[in-house]
Amino acid sequence: MKNLLTRRTIRKYTSQEVSDELLNRLLTEAARTQTMGNLQLYSVIVTRSQEMKEKLSPAHFNQPMVKEAPVVLTICADFNRTSFWATCRKATPGYDNFLSFINAASDALLYTQTLCNLMDEEGLGYCYLGTTVYQPQQIIDALHLPKLTMPIATLTVGWPDEEPELSDRLPMESFVHQERYNDYLAMDIDKYYYEKEHLLENLQFVRINKKETLAQVFTDIRYTHRDNEAISRELVDALIRQGFLPYTIKRGLV
Numbered sequence: 001m002k003n004l005l006t007r008r009t010i011r012k013y014t015s016q017e018v019s020d021e022l023l024n025r026l027l028t029e030a031a032r033t034q035t036m037g038n039l040q041l042y043s044v045i046v047t048r049s050q051e052m053k054e055k056l057s058p059a060h061f062n063q064p065m066v067k068e069a070p071v072v073l074t075i076c077a078d079f080n081r082t083s084f085w086a087t088c089r090k091a092t093p094g095y096d097n098f099l100s101f102i103n104a105a106s107d108a109l110l111y112t113q114t115l116c117n118l119m120d121e122e123g124l125g126y127c128y129l130g131t132t133v134y135q136p137q138q139i140i141d142a143l144h145l146p147k148l149t150m151p152i153a154t155l156t157v158g159w160p161d162e163e164p165e166l167s168d169r170l171p172m173e174s175f176v177h178q179e180r181y182n183d184y185l186a187m188d189i190d191k192y193y194y195e196k197e198h199l200l201e202n203l204q205f206v207r208i209n210k211k212e213t214l215a216q217v218f219t220d221i222r223y224t225h226r227d228n229e230a231i232s233r234e235l236v237d238a239l240i241r242q243g244f245l246p247y248t249i250k251r252g253l254v
Helices: 020-030 050-060 064-068 080-088 098-122 136-143 186-192 200-208 214-222 225-241 247-253
Strands: 042-047 071-078 125-129 149-158
Touching: 020 098, 042 050, 042 098, 050 064, 050 071, 050 136, 064 149, 071 080, 071 098, 098 125, 098 149, 136 149, 136 225, 200 214
Parallel strands: none
Antiparallel strands: 042 071, 071 149, 125 149
């Protein structure tokens, strides 16, 4: 049993299966999390077959754990089910817009985090894949997602076969503001980022990437402006195709 203070991202798993009974119980319990209007604006696609993992893998840059984990969970923002319910009950849904996407995405992420906490309690390992929103159309096509659904998060899940070091975190005072937002001074940045910048692994990270500072590794290599622009365009295109944005709005967004 783990808690948040010892939570680790697990990318390597044993061959032991995650039973349907356990997974279904956790998926059910996670539904007690907060949700807008009690509508539960999310759906979860459970992937166990190797064939489907192979189809999903390219969308996640072929990271090994997608194919190797016993289970892959894709959590989607879903206004399709709620809209169809409304139509079936003589109501007129109006959820083909960006606000509805934000509401459904928030529901999906709240559900995802609650599920992660429950898996921690059971001793399961998982990896949250931020790549889900990088190439969403590949996931949409692979999973046959209808309009008004959008992939938001992916979890690879299994029993841990590693115990990596805990990743670093900024101190609480760096992100908690009292009464109002207090903007940062250079001296604050020096204080809050000192430990992160002086970790041996991060010093090595800077050195092997031939950069002067850790920040440059993130801005120049890991999350570049060019890549962010390209991914943003693909994300907007997917939102248009899935019905959450009108085509006419595209010019103003990207």
